[in-house]
Amino acid sequence: MAATTAPQGGFAVVTVVALWMALSVAASNLGKLALSRFPFPLTISLVRFGLAAGLVGLGQFLASSRPPATLASTAARCWQWGLGLGLAGLTTNVASRMAVQHISVSFANTAKASQPLFSALLSWLVLRQVFSRATLYALAAVAAGVGLSAATEFRFSWLGFALAELSVLGNVAGSVFQKLLLGMSRGGGGSGGGSSGLDKQSLFFVTNAYSLLLLLPVWSLSDEPRALLALAHAGRFAPEVPSKSALPLEAASAGASAVAVLVLAALLAEAGQHFVSLTVLALVSPTSHAITSSCKRVVVIAASLLFWRNPVSALNGAGIALALGGVALYERTTRHPDKAAAGPGAASGGGQHLT
Secondary structure, rough: HHHHHHHHHHHHHHHHHHHHHHHHHHHHHHHHHHHHOOOOHHHHHHHHHHHHHHHHHHHHHHHHHOOOOOHHHHHOOOHHHHHHHHHHHHHHHHHHHHOOOOOOOOOOOOOHOOHHHHHHHHHHHHOOOOOOOHHHEEEEEEHHHHHHHHHHHOOOOHHHHHHHHHHHHHEEEEEEHHHHHHHHHHOOOOOOOOOOOOOOHHHHHHHHHHHHHHHHHHHHHHHHHHHHHHHHHOOOOOOOOOOOOOOOOOOOOOOOHHHHHHHHHHHHHHHHHHHHHHHHHHHHHHHHHHHHHHHHHHHHHHHHHHHHHHHHHHHHHHOOOOOHHHHHHHHHHHHHOOOOOHHHHHHHOOOOOOO
16 A cells, blocks of 8 residues: 555656646746736736735635635734735835846846845844855855856846846845744744734735735836726737837737736746645655755746747856756755745745746
């Protein structure tokens, strides 16, 4: 019986990991494709936050018959932390979308591999953490790889690179907020507005709900008139809203329904990869999850290079490999199996899982 169960369990893990990678590839490339047809990143992020919060509320209601008012009450109780989580999620998601309007998907993902640099810097500044020599070597490899990739990128943009790094900074800050809040919840701490009873799904809801509330006034003053006008013209960009995309797409614009379907597909893929990531974490150890996440980034970069047919030089490829190898080494030297709930990727509510 045990011999039969083990292969079945292994097959389930492989299937879920493959689904995670497929959704990540779809989210990254459909996201850029959607922006090329509908260049309004604030509007897309607004819909994404609403969709993600709604899916969590629906999922919890169907699984445990908890009314949506329960989640809303939880979000209201921890409003101080919610504002910080919302700002971090907003920065991560919007900056990531704006970045791929200026740089390729492959380079954006390579730039985001610099996350260990920000995590280590924050740990050193706030916690005065001292790192091992192996960890410092890993961080040096990440920095060198990202720098080499940037120096040899075919279509490099300082604005796109800065936005990608801003997205990483927002993701790191959001992870810190979430770990602190989860720790207070487990310890029964009440500072920060009644955080008891929070779990990862509740945190995901709080992050997206507050991101939505913070983005709404900015969107109403910026994207709303132009986005609605573009949709009113059957998906054609209004004369005063020219497309800045340099992608190899047909000049003819799609209809409003086609644009809506494309945007929705990209957002569902983003939401799906977050929930599947949590499923993978429940099936494997945090260390295995981190290694799989590094492999996933390799798959996403390779798939985007093939999909968009971006030219890659030998030095650029070496930079990508060096950066990703540094990330893998960093994960190996800093993660421990007994810190299951502390992994920053385990409770990510901002972008990325979704980026």
